[in-house]
Amino acid sequence: MDTVQLTIDNKPIVVKKGTTILEAAKGIGIHIPTLCHMKLDDLNIENKPGGCRICIVEVQGRRNLAPACCTEVSDGMVVNSHSIRVVNARQTVMELILSDHPSDCLICPKSGNCDLQSLAHQLGIREIHYKGEQSTYREDTSPAIIRDIDKCIMCRRCEMMCNEVQTVGVLSAINRGFNAVVSPAFEMNLDHSVCTYCGQCVAVCPTGALTEVNHTSKVIRALSDPSKTVIVQTAPAVRAALGEEFGYEAGTLVTGKLVSALRRLGFDYVFDTDFAADLTIMEEGTELLNRLSKYLEGDKDVKLPILTSCCPAWVKFFEHQFPQMKEIPSTARSPQQMFGSIAKSYFAEKMNIKREDLVVVSIMPCVAKKYECGRDEFKVNGNPDVDYAVTTRELASLIKLANIEFTKLPDENFDNPLGESTGAGVIFGTTGGVIEAAVRTAYELYTKKSLPRLDFDELRGMEGIRHATIDFNGFPLNIGIAHGLGNARKLLEKIEAGESEFHAIEIMSCPGGCIGGGGQPYHHGNAEILKKRQMAIYREDKNKTLRKSHENPYIIKLYEEYLGKPMSEKAHSLLHTEYFDRT
Amino acid sequence: MNDNKKQLRIALRNCGFINPEIIDDYISRDGYMALGKCLTEHTPEETIKEIKDSGLRGRGGGGFPTGLKWEITRKSESDQKYVVCNADEGDPGAFMDRSILEGDPHSVIEAMAICGYCIGADKGLVYIRAEYPLAIERLQIALSQAREYGLLGENIFRSGFNFDIEIRFGAGAFVCGEETALIHSMEGLRGEPTFKPPFPSVSGYLGKPTNVNNVETFANIPAILNKGAAWFSSIGTEKSKGTKVFALAGKINNVGLIEVPMGTTLREVIYEIGGGIRDGKKFKSVQTGGPSGGCLTTDFLDTPIDYDNLIDAGSMMGSGGMIVMDEDDCMVAIAKFYLEFTLEESCGKCSPCRIGNKRLHEILDKITSGRGEFQDIERLQLLSQVIKDTSLCGLGQTSPNPVLSTIANFEDEYLAHVNEGKCPAGQCKALLKYEIIEDLCTGCTLCFRNCPVGAISGERRQPHYIDQSLCIKCGVCYEKCKFNAITLS
Numbered sequence A: 001m002d003t004v005q006l007t008i009d010n011k012p013i014v015v016k017k018g019t020t021i022l023e024a025a026k027g028i029g030i031h032i033p034t035l036c037h038m039k040l041d042d043l044n045i046e047n048k049p050g051g052c053r054i055c056i057v058e059v060q061g062r063r064n065l066a067p068a069c070c071t072e073v074s075d076g077m078v079v080n081s082h083s084i085r086v087v088n089a090r091q092t093v094m095e096l097i098l099s100d101h102p103s104d105c106l107i108c109p110k111s112g113n114c115d116l117q118s119l120a121h122q123l124g125i126r127e128i129h130y131k132g133e134q135s136t137y138r139e140d141t142s143p144a145i146i147r148d149i150d151k152c153i154m155c156r157r158c159e160m161m162c163n164e165v166q167t168v169g170v171l172s173a174i175n176r177g178f179n180a181v182v183s184p185a186f187e188m189n190l191d192h193s194v195c196t197y198c199g200q201c202v203a204v205c206p207t208g209a210l211t212e213v214n215h216t217s218k219v220i221r222a223l224s225d226p227s228k229t230v231i232v233q234t235a236p237a238v239r240a241a242l243g244e245e246f247g248y249e250a251g252t253l254v255t256g257k258l259v260s261a262l263r264r265l266g267f268d269y270v271f272d273t274d275f276a277a278d279l280t281i282m283e284e285g286t287e288l289l290n291r292l293s294k295y296l297e298g299d300k301d302v303k304l305p306i307l308t309s310c311c312p313a314w315v316k317f318f319e320h321q322f323p324q325m326k327e328i329p330s331t332a333r334s335p336q337q338m339f340g341s342i343a344k345s346y347f348a349e350k351m352n353i354k355r356e357d358l359v360v361v362s363i364m365p366c367v368a369k370k371y372e373c374g375r376d377e378f379k380v381n382g383n384p385d386v387d388y389a390v391t392t393r394e395l396a397s398l399i400k401l402a403n404i405e406f407t408k409l410p411d412e413n414f415d416n417p418l419g420e421s422t423g424a425g426v427i428f429g430t431t432g433g434v435i436e437a438a439v440r441t442a443y444e445l446y447t448k449k450s451l452p453r454l455d456f457d458e459l460r461g462m463e464g465i466r467h468a469t470i471d472f473n474g475f476p477l478n479i480g481i482a483h484g485l486g487n488a489r490k491l492l493e494k495i496e497a498g499e500s501e502f503h504a505i506e507i508m509s510c511p512g513g514c515i516g517g518g519g520q521p522y523h524h525g526n527a528e529i530l531k532k533r534q535m536a537i538y539r540e541d542k543n544k545t546l547r548k549s550h551e552n553p554y555i556i557k558l559y560e561e562y563l564g565k566p567m568s569e570k571a572h573s574l575l576h577t578e579y580f581d582r583t
Numbered sequence B: 001m002n003d004n005k006k007q008l009r010i011a012l013r014n015c016g017f018i019n020p021e022i023i024d025d026y027i028s029r030d031g032y033m034a035l036g037k038c039l040t041e042h043t044p045e046e047t048i049k050e051i052k053d054s055g056l057r058g059r060g061g062g063g064f065p066t067g068l069k070w071e072i073t074r075k076s077e078s079d080q081k082y083v084v085c086n087a088d089e090g091d092p093g094a095f096m097d098r099s100i101l102e103g104d105p106h107s108v109i110e111a112m113a114i115c116g117y118c119i120g121a122d123k124g125l126v127y128i129r130a131e132y133p134l135a136i137e138r139l140q141i142a143l144s145q146a147r148e149y150g151l152l153g154e155n156i157f158r159s160g161f162n163f164d165i166e167i168r169f170g171a172g173a174f175v176c177g178e179e180t181a182l183i184h185s186m187e188g189l190r191g192e193p194t195f196k197p198p199f200p201s202v203s204g205y206l207g208k209p210t211n212v213n214n215v216e217t218f219a220n221i222p223a224i225l226n227k228g229a230a231w232f233s234s235i236g237t238e239k240s241k242g243t244k245v246f247a248l249a250g251k252i253n254n255v256g257l258i259e260v261p262m263g264t265t266l267r268e269v270i271y272e273i274g275g276g277i278r279d280g281k282k283f284k285s286v287q288t289g290g291p292s293g294g295c296l297t298t299d300f301l302d303t304p305i306d307y308d309n310l311i312d313a314g315s316m317m318g319s320g321g322m323i324v325m326d327e328d329d330c331m332v333a334i335a336k337f338y339l340e341f342t343l344e345e346s347c348g349k350c351s352p353c354r355i356g357n358k359r360l361h362e363i364l365d366k367i368t369s370g371r372g373e374f375q376d377i378e379r380l381q382l383l384s385q386v387i388k389d390t391s392l393c394g395l396g397q398t399s400p401n402p403v404l405s406t407i408a409n410f411e412d413e414y415l416a417h418v419n420e421g422k423c424p425a426g427q428c429k430a431l432l433k434y435e436i437i438e439d440l441c442t443g444c445t446l447c448f449r450n451c452p453v454g455a456i457s458g459e460r461r462q463p464h465y466i467d468q469s470l471c472i473k474c475g476v477c478y479e480k481c482k483f484n485a486i487t488l489s
């Protein structure tokens, strides 16, 4: 391997050829500040426009300062990362950025989590010497995301996410010079665009320019209305990330404290979306088996592969981009919506609560879920199955607002009947989890045999597209997994071209799946955090006594008491949906 | 333009002497001879060596040695390479490249084919601004004639070498002349620069090795190969060989395109070729290098023009704009004028250029409108230095040059603005004061009747008076007064 010798801040160092100054410095404990640069290791995601010019360093013999993120090391290079020339330039560039930025920190949704704010602090900015005009743009509110682009610093991270990772192509730089900003084309509103609300732009925006629509005050209002019964469901990925907001190490499971916090917030029943995930598996797994047996009987019209449908951003993506294939995905609703639908029928009837008096709140790692619960097909007489979807981050702020000392909370259990779940429901939170859960159930239903092992390591990991073949009693079931919509697009194009060998494909919009959702605590570009959350999810699964959806006693009871069989008429009307051509 | 003996036409050798729409005209003046010789008698390496020996440097502004660039692109291994001709010419007032393409399109086509042969490319692209319809038309005619004659296409001169050229249209953004931005624009992406390396020679259009040269650079190639590297390198200075085309403009008697050997002094250009300053006024400054060049004073009049001398003087060659200013020009206003241009043309990608140039402009505006403070001058210098030091591409790296050079060379003018509230050249309106000299005023009321904002008052046949708080400094009263009773200070 070719190596290169150089010195950074008087420290000699030998690194691999092709390394950037930024990486080389990091290796010896020199943290060169950055703003636009972001790299998610192992996910193949990197934003490196070289635009913010915060990471500039002095390279001996060069006329100009060099951006450390883009400049590759070379033999004999002498780098100074904090000479007076560098520090002055870096502070001046930062002052320039701040001179075109509203000083809203005290009331900004991003305050405390803002990379710009912390960098200003780190660089010791105490005065802005170059004041002048500030750019102002119209605020854009959509069902899930708010764009306040007065706060945009042109880091282009969102643009990279939306174009390169998600291939949705909504966001791009528009205008020139001082007026340049990242926006949908023609400064169109997000809700007029093909945006999927995946929220990956929100997840990476270093400032408050992109944030989720905040529903916390609506939740508080509902909780304080005595005429309402307010119940809550919480998605699997939330328990693996919420702790980060309270100082826990990434990957700490806080399920018990989460339940207790929700109870203290005043929710009448604290339920689990994992329960609904088990239900999803019953429906989706059955649908897979139905299609599969038709296929094996020689039915040429059967739609295979079957695609999972639990991610609303993915659903919106294919409705815009591949409407001609809208018959392929499973018709099963997402766990959030199955929960809402069952809560406002089965549970409401059981408890004798009028639909209008029951408020369903969901805690989601996701911003697209805000959009999903507003879709018309998930309403009955205008009353939505799920009233408010709030993100993991919003929950954290609710907990803080209610003076709850999270770390001191006891561990508590979910309520029943909608709170019991299996390990299969838990792993919905990570890429590969839905299909693994489905395989656990489908295998046993299909082969009538008990699975020899439950951990399908071949389905796990962080690679963008994965595949595995599972032996279904001599029938090789080909399974595909894609996370990130760009990867999904690749698989869809293959299916369209008739080149796909898969029978079932799991698709999740967010890199890493819901653990990396747009509503999770900010990862600030650290992919380790996502991996730790993923490990936590698998840990939770392992700790469960029941790990297969069809063994969940409350699911069995729900079918016995209410739904009949999976895919029954009742199940169909409550748990399935249809898709629309949005072109 | 006077055809003065100080001029020497190499790049413009055919302009005006041939009918650009008739390929035979070009051929009769040794056209396509160089291409023929290269393809049939010389290896690419020999041809590249000849270009290297000639000392030709890029005429698009950077002055990078052309032969070396070709060699690097040749050595970049790839299944496909491209030759790109940069005809974006975004400098305001520049028309060197347009004139060459309108007057002698075949010289560029021939040179691009030679370049293709040398680097191993079979495809050429001319990136030209859509606002140049005549140049585009002439180029199209020339391309189809060259194809007809077998000088483009397959198996040119039966050498087995294939080459053809396509035209790509630019939207006219100045920054799209920067080579990486130009390539992105051709790829259908936003025309904004990216960090180099990789240089286009290694990874350019569609990720393939791409040799980008300017129109004028190309126009020199056939002449060099016909007359020899020794001939070319005998012209010019030690490090800058050959000639340079300039678009001479401003307060000068003869404006227009000129081509002079490198090493000609600014004095020769301005006084001998340009015929001196218009209306017998005094020379004040000459600005070279386009919108981000520097403004030089009389001290530099005897500097021989070449790449390095201009940089040492605080300016640059640029693509060849040359604007002469006289005593009536306010240097602060000039700096502001150039900043206005770069401000509009910045792509906005990097913070120092996007926001820094805006702030420079705001400070200059403050000074020219009479609100400047002493510290503003230092602030301008500090900020300029950081913008130059930290910007991503050549635009931001040079945009503060007009500010820095005018402060360096005309600091007294800045001081007059901020300390005394005066514009010595009388250009900054906000600093002007129109006053009526009582003794000379006859009370004719002409000024009173013409003032558009009613700032003038007074009784008939009595001295009039201008209310400074109302006056908008339009100067109408000054022009109308028949008794020279109104002064300007």
Ligand SMILES: Cc1cc2nc3c(=O)[nH]c(=O)nc-3n(C[C@H](O)[C@H](O)[C@H](O)COP(=O)(O)O)c2cc1C
Residues within 6 Å of the ligand: B057, B058, B059, B060, B061, B062, B063, B064, B066, B086, B087, B088, B089, B090, B091, B174, B175, B176, B177, B178, B179, B180, B212, B213, B214, B215, B217, B218, B319, B393, B394, B395
């Ligand atoms: C802001 C900016 C604008 C430029 N505009 C032009 C242009 O209009 N024409 C041109 O030939 N080169 C232009 N250049 C220089 C090109 O980047 C490139 O260096 C040149 O085309 C290379 O050709 P040469 O080596 O023959 O000069 C520009 C550079 C910058 C930074």
Ligand code: SF4
Residues within 6 Å of the ligand: A101, A102, A103, A104, A105, A106, A108, A109, A110, A111, A112, A114, A115, A116, A117, A151, A207, A208, A209
């Ligand atoms: S985006 Fe960051 S820096 Fe800007 S106002 Fe909000 S918290 Fe403050």
Ligand code: SF4
Residues within 6 Å of the ligand: A145, A158, A161, A162, A166, A168, A169, A170, A171, A194, A195, A196, A197, A198, A199, A200, A201, A202
């Ligand atoms: S939410 Fe997703 S699709 Fe919408 S703009 Fe952001 S990244 Fe693009």
Ligand code: SF4
Residues within 6 Å of the ligand: A149, A151, A152, A153, A154, A155, A156, A157, A158, A159, A182, A201, A204, A205, A206, A207, A209, A210
């Ligand atoms: S909106 Fe946010 S992520 Fe997008 S460019 Fe602006 S600051 Fe960066």
Ligand code: SF4
Residues within 6 Å of the ligand: A197, A198, A199, A310, A311, A312, A313, A314, A365, A366, A367, A368, A369, A508, A509, A510, A513, A514, A515, A516, A517, A518, A519
């Ligand atoms: S992957 Fe999960 S978090 Fe991301 S959009 Fe889909 S459902 Fe939401």
Ligand code: SF4
Residues within 6 Å of the ligand: B175, B192, B193, B345, B346, B347, B348, B349, B350, B351, B353, B354, B391, B392, B393, B394, B395, B396, B397
């Ligand atoms: S220096 Fe200016 S023109 Fe060049 S990349 Fe930066 S913003 Fe764009």
